[in-house]
Amino acid sequence: MKLLILGGTEFVGRAITEAALRRGWPVTVFHRGRHAPLPGVEVRHGDRTAPGGLSALAGGEWDAVVDTWSAAPRVVRDAARALAGRAGHYLYVSTRSVYADPVAPGATEEAPLVEGSPDGEQTEYAQDKRGAELAVEAAFAGSALFARAGLILGPHENVGRLPWWLNRIARGGDVLAPGPRDLPLQYIDVRDLATWVLDAASARLGGAYNLVSPSGHATMGSLLDACARVTGSAANLRWLDPGEILAAGIEPWTELPIWLPPGEDHDMMHRADVTKALNTGLRCRPVGETVADTWHWLRSVGEAPLRADRPRPGLTPEAEAKALASRGSRTP
Template sequence: MRLLILGGTEFVGRAVAEAALARGWDVTVFHRGRHEPPAGTRTLLGDRTAPDGLASLTSDLTSDLTSDEKPAWDMVVDTWSAAPSAVRDAARLLADRVDRYVYISSRSVYAWPPAAGLAEDGPLVEGSPDAGEVPYAEAKRGGELAAVDAFGAGRTLLVRAGLIIGPYENVGRLPWWLGRIARGGPVLAPGPRSLPLQYIDARDLAEWTLDAAEAGLSGPYNLVSPPGHTTTGELLDACVRVTGSDAELRWTDAETILAAGVEPWSDLPVWIPPGELYDAMHTADVSKALAAGLRCRPVEETVRGTWEWLESIGGAAPQRPDRPSVGLSPEREAPLLSD
């Protein structure tokens, strides 16, 4: 299989590249040159937001990928999450050079508030393939529409991911918990301990996406772990075991944490107390993806893989410049530990 990744040097794109290389696929990454691409890929440089920034996708550099009348690539994977017009331009350019377009979208495309157990047929936010910079949900929906407009519904796979964690995470959620627990001592642990969580390991997302695209699947798929795949307690316990820390998890009820002004999701990453936001993030219907072969590794493997990656780069995770940093400061945590 011949795969083109728009990106391919960070987090989800890198996971897709490494999974494809492990299968023996021919992998091309189109990126801006800010990060080293995975070894074994071929590189096309360009900035899709700049005038003529897509030129390398049609240059002679692709000539060795073509034969007879075949498209240059069997599929393209696009993780773009900013202006939908960038997806539009790339998709239009590639429509006769690629068999299938895979757009890594988000469950954020569902109209708020998404009901508990929402499947792929739920109501969606408005979006436009021609939009510039817009809020995240509209950007992802616009990206979906742009891909479908250029390739048609039958040649477009829309991967609506939920919370993504795992090695190479550059948003900081699981890395923050691992760093905090590695420091040891009492740790504020948000209850309830048994609260189920849904997420997808970037490596599992990559494997499913490549399988699905190779099988010719199209349309939208919610992609997170099944409900009850793990819990808050299991996630944080795994962080303690994997880091070898002497951390003591101090389980604290949600009411106490919220009363102290601590923000779910941002101050305490991953955690959301029961309620409307929790239903939106951690109760997705993923039966369609499961029927199409989704397999999710145990939480311990996700935590261990992320910790090993962090140790390999010196412990400090990279941070995406377009996302705010997350995590509770020691000064704000301390009063809740002393009560």
């Protein structure tokens, strides 16, 4: 298939580009030129946020276009309008954040959605992603697919969640491990996401799909154990209960990446129904493989490059030591 990727040089876009090239597909990447594209692609440069920024895409036709944009929905609107009639299929990497709170455990793609405007400027992440979905629907009715991903992990991660855990555990010593140990996680390896997206393009799938692993595919325990194993660390994982962590003033998700305490936020992020994606071929590799490959990549680059528009994740050594010194900390 002849594929156009809007972006294609970082994390999700890069993984999809790599997977398409391995299949022998002709790939065009459209980006601003801030990051080097992969060898073997056709490159078109432009800033889609600027007036006339899509001019480099004025000519050409593609079987499918992949878009991962996560800011102002109007930017997706403009791209979708410009490509309507010249691309057969529009695959938008969206997010499970488009579901309206509270999201019940086991929610499917039919759960209520947040409001969004296809013409909007950047506001809140969930509303922006929903607005982008609406923009794609308007331009590609019947030929639009929404891959509603949740937590995305794997090599080249530019948010820094799994890299933070790997680096922290590699340093050794007493490590604050957020419990419970058997807390189920739900995520997608970026390479499994890429494979499914390209398969969906080939099959011309449409509509929305929750694109994450089954809930409990990994747990906090299996994730952190894998980090200790691949780094060869002698770190001592000291498991704290959610109440102890929250009482210490530690922020879930940001200061302790990936972790959310049991409750509504955890249900939304880690307990979705993914039957629809599984029935269309989604396959999820073991957590140990994701962790090992991310560690191999991390060692090759020294320090993970982080997106400038996202806060740096992780707990300070001072906050960790203070929490571990509090009453109730324990070893497994």
